[in-house]
Amino acid sequence: MSTLVVVGAQWGDEGKGKVVDVLAAQAQVVARYAGGNNAGHTLVVGGKKIVTHLVPSGCTYPGTLCVLGAGMVIDIEVFREEVAALQAEGMLRGGELRVSLDAHVIFPYHRALDGLREDRANATGKIGTTRRGIGPAYEAKAGRRGVRVRDLLLNNVAQLRERLELNKAVVDAELARLGGSQHAVDVEHLVRAAAGWSEWLAPMVCDAGELIERALGEQQRVLIEGAQGALLDLDHGTYPYVTSSTTTAGGACAGLGIGPTRIDAVWGITKAYTTRVGAGPFPTCETGPLGQAMRDAGHEYGATTGRPRDCGWLDLPALRHAARINGLTGLCVTKLDVLAALPEVKVCVDYEDGLKPGVDGFDRARPVLRALPGWGDPARAAALAKARRLEDLPTVARAYLDMISEYTGVEISLVSVGAGREQTILVRDAY
Numbered sequence: 371m372s373t374l375v376v377v378g379a380q381w382g383d384e385g386k387g388k389v390v391d392v393l394a395a396q397a398q399v400v401a402r403y404a405g406g407n408n409a410g411h412t413l414v415v416g417g418k419k420i421v422t423h424l425v426p427s428g429c430t431y432p433g434t435l436c437v438l439g440a441g442m443v444i445d446i447e448v449f450r451e452e453v454a455a456l457q458a459e460g461m462l463r464g465g466e467l468r469v470s471l472d473a474h475v476i477f478p479y480h481r482a483l484d485g486l487r488e489d490r491a492n493a494t495g496k497i498g499t500t501r502r503g504i505g506p507a508y509e510a511k512a513g514r515r516g517v518r519v520r521d522l523l524l525n526n527v528a529q530l531r532e533r534l535e536l537n538k539a540v541v542d543a544e545l546a547r548l549g550g551s552q553h554a555v556d557v558e559h560l561v562r563a564a565a566g567w568s569e570w571l572a573p574m575v576c577d578a579g580e581l582i583e584r585a586l587g588e589q590q591r592v593l594i595e596g597a598q599g600a601l602l603d604l605d606h607g608t609y610p611y612v613t614s615s616t617t618t619a620g621g622a623c624a625g626l627g628i629g630p631t632r633i634d635a636v637w638g639i640t641k642a643y644t645t646r647v648g649a650g651p652f653p654t655c656e657t658g659p660l661g662q663a664m665r666d667a668g669h670e671y672g673a674t675t676g677r678p679r680d681c682g683w684l685d686l687p688a689l690r691h692a693a694r695i696n697g698l699t700g701l702c703v704t705k706l707d708v709l710a711a712l713p714e715v716k717v718c719v720d721y722e723d724g725l726k727p728g729v730d731g732f733d734r735a736r737p738v739l740r741a742l743p744g745w746g747d748p749a750r751a752a753a754l755a756k757a758r759r760l761e762d763l764p765t766v767a768r769a770y771l772d773m774i775s776e777y778t779g780v781e782i783s784l785v786s787v788g789a790g791r792e793q794t795i796l797v798r799d800a801y
């Protein structure tokens with residue numbers, strides 16, 4: 371087995387950064403296939419916190435190729451800053467970065483549109499986006515006027531100018547309507563900016579699908595990193611409160627340019643509880659002190675926007691939905707240590723009125739919660755954070771994992787009991 375896809379199985383922020391960082395030790399190529407700098411992947415290496423937004427979480431390993439796929443939308447200025455920051459920490463100095471020629475570019479006018487639409491929307495119209503320009507950039511892509519990385523290269527200036535003019539015709543009118551004329555598309559300014567970017571980008575550009583095919587041909591291991599989570603998927607999430615890309619495992623093929631037969635396994639990541647940031651249904655949300663206790667214990671604040679995340683109980687029907695739409699072959703359960711810090715634990719086993727994720731009315735779903743024996747015992751919490759094998763876990767925690775596995779029909783592959791790399795229980799081999 372040589373290709374493993376790792377995806378978020380909730381509403382994002384499940385701990386993909388940490389899990390991918392741990393698994394990347396065994397891979398030669400780590401590739402991202404969707405989203406942009408709406409993502410924030412947190413890694414803790416040697417006690418030091420590293421947050422990436424665009425670069426795949428394999429970046430801490432010298433020599434591991436990090437690939438940004440065609441399905442991504444890339445804000446080049448943000449990308450440059452992120453790479454410079456990682457290089458200042460000693461990473462990515464050996465030419466390990468590759469960017470698909472077909473990835474789309476986020477421009478300042480995309481960000482302006484995203485923010486202004488959110489500001490002007492009424493309460494039900496607000497999505498609570500990250501305001502990074504993700505939706506507008508994907509709209510341009512679907513509208514066949516998007517600018518791709520290949521258009522930034524110097525020999526494509528005429529095409530770039532033409533594309534930007536096409537966008538200007540659409541975007542300026544909307545910006546004016548939203549009161550943002552100062553953000554109007556300045557074609558010549560952007561053409562000049564692109565000339566600066568092209569020299570920096572040129573050594574990195576690639577056909578990501580071809581690169582992966584070659585790596586597999588050389589018996590290398592490929593790790594594919596999802597962004598956001600299943601319930602934020604454009605087609606199968608809690609539409610319209612979703613992101614604008616395919617976050618589920620199927621997106622890995624489309625977003626990288628490889629066939630489904632190249633995927634050997636799909637692991638889904640879930641927290642031991644649930645969080646959500648932005649608008650939209652969240653049936654198990656705890657708005658009172660218990661939610662705050664989870665937020666405090668789990669440090670639940672957005673890695674990209676700093677927004678406090680809403681917190682609630684693990685939603686098993688939603689997780690089962692995620693398992694189905696991703697075809698999960700393994701589950702990684704993160705932040706088990708956070709539950710141990712809570713005075714009370716509940717889990718959602720059903721919804722009232724026969725509702726389920728993906729059907730109309732899910733926004734009204736009321737969870738059927740099952741209370742579990744409290745874990746809030748400091749001795750247990752300490753033991754849990756030190757566990758390195760399943761057998762080291764307190765009985766109550768193992769029972770919890772068994773319940774998740776039985777309900778979803780997916781085996782547990784990995785358990786995380788803290789932010790550090792070493793605080794990981796690898797239950798099954800990844801490759």
Ligand code: IMP
Binds near residue numbers: 497498500503602613
């Ligand atoms: P957008 O992706 O910025 O357009 O935001 C759309 C929705 O996805 C909003 O609810 C965001 O909060 C959510 N979202 C986007 N990226 C992430 C992420 O990495 N983690 C959690 N939520 C996200």
